[in-house]
Amino acid sequence: MATFDYKDKKIHYELHGEGAPLLLLNGIMMSTLSWHSFIAPLSANNQLILVDFIDQGQSARNPDEAYTLDLQVDVIKELLSHLGIACVSIAGISYGGNVALKFAAAYPDKVHRLMIFNAAAKTGAWLRELGQSWTAAAGDPVQFYNTTIPIIYSQEFYNGGPDWVKVRRDFLTTQVFTNKLFMDGIVRLTRSADDYDVEAQLCNITAKTLLVASESDPITPPGDQYKLRDLIKDSDLVLLPGVGHATMYERPALFISLITGFANAKLEGLVV
Amino acid sequence: MATFDYKDKKIHYELHGEGAPLLLLNGIMMSTLSWHSFIAPLSANNQLILVDFIDQGQSARNPDEAYTLDLQVDVIKELLSHLGIACVSIAGISYGGNVALKFAAAYPDKVHRLMIFNAAAKTGAWLRELGQSWTAAAGDPVQFYNTTIPIIYSQEFYNGGPDWVKVRRDFLTTQVFTNKLFMDGIVRLTRSADDYDVEAQLCNITAKTLLVASESDPITPPGDQYKLRDLIKDSDLVLLPGVGHATMYERPALFISLITGFANAKLEGLVV
């Protein structure tokens, strides 16, 4: 548990384990706390770095001005500088995947391996309007739950675990979505992605890249990952049948395995 | 343009063209007006029957008591009786597909061919909660638009037609979702599907059945249509790559062709 100062803002981060550094970037509703169960496995072979983006978790809020993903990219650059890390493997999901793509395109030399789950090259009209339905519902916890949560999961997973759903629904609608500080952050984070578009910069990425598409993810559907594969030079794609947008919750063991393997495999000089 | 009395309620229906009868059943936000462009092609070879369900279009409202899809099934049965039609081919999409499945399971002898687009065997927790987000947003036209419309379309289609989206968005948020009579009907229709479950009755369907799955439809994803195929004896399945939930708007020519062909092909006695 530590912080560093990004300009006038405290940024919360955590270091776990030893080995080659592995940075894990959060989805929009997540925080370092969301990775609780993943810390042990992901720090077994690597120095795991968790961080709350601005407006997330225990990091500072940024209510005074509109910002874009570039701000979060800059936070990551400064964090690595603060830690004295020259090159890192990055795994990012959703919003965190988008930040990871922008970072890898802007600072290709700083990225060893890139693992992108449920992200996209840009925010299209569809996703922007979905985002608007989220921000508009932010004042009503139950409405916010119904508007955001089902669509994040595959029907197969969501319907298969009624207890999981019920426990989580109660927790989120009474403990989380009632928290104005949290919700205001979500609204700003959502807006920060409104004009996200890294498509033209993807050609700059030199890191070996793993793209993970979830078959039943309407938010960042497989087509988005196929497009990333076509535009990122040294990339490989896997598709997870029957999985929704929150891959790490629907398939935790697979999520951990994919990251552990791709971040650490010795692939230099491989010729078959 | 005609009506018949279902108990104390006026039901609006339309007959177009001549030939073997073909009944087209609406999705939840649709009405007979939604099929304007489809009337000429679908009545070219058949007597096309359009109908507004209770709480839809020009049919009567039913605000006084909760109801289920069984009510709509009964309306269809009475309509056919009123028209003196003993056996009909039915094409239904979404809510209309669910009603068609229930009808074909309850009255197998009355159905010649069955064509099901974007439907499911039952309403699971996921879809029920999505429905709740819709009904909760019903009082705010823009919020209702953002909550319901993007998810109905594939990102590919929605993002590909900015003018289409803009025109439609303006029309819906100012002319349609502002109409309290319309919106109250939507809320009741949505609730009427909350406990829909025809799974155990699907084995009763004897009609040759075409199931159409749209690859990018999160509301009734392909898995739902695969399940229908497994449970309906004489069924065939096609998958439409890159298409969302509103198949008739995203691929009108294909929608018309699939219905025209499957309703009218002479398949009796076919042995290969």
Next chain:
Amino acid sequence: MATFDYKDKKIHYELHGEGAPLLLLNGIMMSTLSWHSFIAPLSANNQLILVDFIDQGQSARNPDEAYTLDLQVDVIKELLSHLGIACVSIAGISYGGNVALKFAAAYPDKVHRLMIFNAAAKTGAWLRELGQSWTAAAGDPVQFYNTTIPIIYSQEFYNGGPDWVKVRRDFLTTQVFTNKLFMDGIVRLTRSADDYDVEAQLCNITAKTLLVASESDPITPPGDQYKLRDLIKDSDLVLLPGVGHATMYERPALFISLITGFANAKLEGLVV
């Protein structure tokens, strides 16, 4: 049953039924006899035209010189001229689909609707070498069966019908693949497709086109049909899950329905 003279060669063709003309083009191992069960349904709404390509069925052989698909395209053009048909809908499968694509690209005004099953834009190295394994096995009926037949069918279909397989295996290995005239034709037809490549001409096709991809077809896999869709202006694509290369045998009712609907739907002026 009739013939016309294409230069010095007799071409066998058949006309069935009345209505808008519909031309059905054979796969490489087929002949007009292969469509026996399809004649009644496909001639119910159309004048169905069947034809044996050169080196097929009851048409003349062409052992004296190498030829390409252009020869068969020219045969089709002359057949239509002989019949006085100015414009026709064409359904073709595999080799017949390739000829149909070439014909529609060369004579766009002569094609009303185009329905392509299990075809491709060109013969790549993979398919050419597969073809070589076929022609090399042509002298041994059992080896020819094992080399060509399983790969034509999906495992699901092939394994699901042991009697179907056994009956067919016996018939083919004792009655068909033992016929030197038949086998010599197959070898020449296979070679005629070795350098097939219509990719650059696909932009000339103006006919409304239906592309049917079979999910479990390794010979002309779905990717081939996706590519055709991208290159043919007015085209729509459907995917048949679990179906192999011989779509008309694995899903006869669906095959007939798709053709009946797409050839005859009244789509002119459709605006949604």
Next chain:
Amino acid sequence: MATFDYKDKKIHYELHGEGAPLLLLNGIMMSTLSWHSFIAPLSANNQLILVDFIDQGQSARNPDEAYTLDLQVDVIKELLSHLGIACVSIAGISYGGNVALKFAAAYPDKVHRLMIFNAAAKTGAWLRELGQSWTAAAGDPVQFYNTTIPIIYSQEFYNGGPDWVKVRRDFLTTQVFTNKLFMDGIVRLTRSADDYDVEAQLCNITAKTLLVASESDPITPPGDQYKLRDLIKDSDLVLLPGVGHATMYERPALFISLITGFANAKLEGLVV
């Protein structure tokens, strides 16, 4: 480089690196030599064990009697006993995947993690007849190449690398398929799988299992891996779009990453 005696037969095996043991099982046309490029990466974190099955590579031949996969399973059991290894992670592809499944079902306590590429629960009629086309072509190197090699690769990969294909074609048809010892082994190995069927024993597998399906693999198509997933309790599935049967050659980096990650991830006690 070492051997051990399995009854009266020398079995060739190799040990590379240190760490938790990882056994890699060959496809039917492979040998320990086939893994040349994979040894460094796969032995970086594990003690990698390579082995030639009976009738493969540098292991003994078995021409005198018919055998089944049970023989190879017994060889693996004796090899592990010889090495004093109580529990091992196993990655197997195709034939090697089938042996791995049988081994894990027979000796569940001896398997830590199981990684299955391009395998199946049983040999159906389709695959058996394909195998017959292979054994019948075994006497003619070029015919054997054309019959077996294209179908092993996706068209995308095969057509994309003309030099790769040409070099490999020349090498195989002049150096490998001309080797009678090698070819006789292939024929017997192919026959040994004719009656393979582990379906009823899959419920005995307790190892955490990764199933890898290749989208463009007609020999062991994705449906086979979906079935394995349904029958193996603790299994996860990934699908590789556009990849053929020889996954390790078409996607070597991904093959290595998937094995490295799944074999070594610390997943014990994971609860999300």
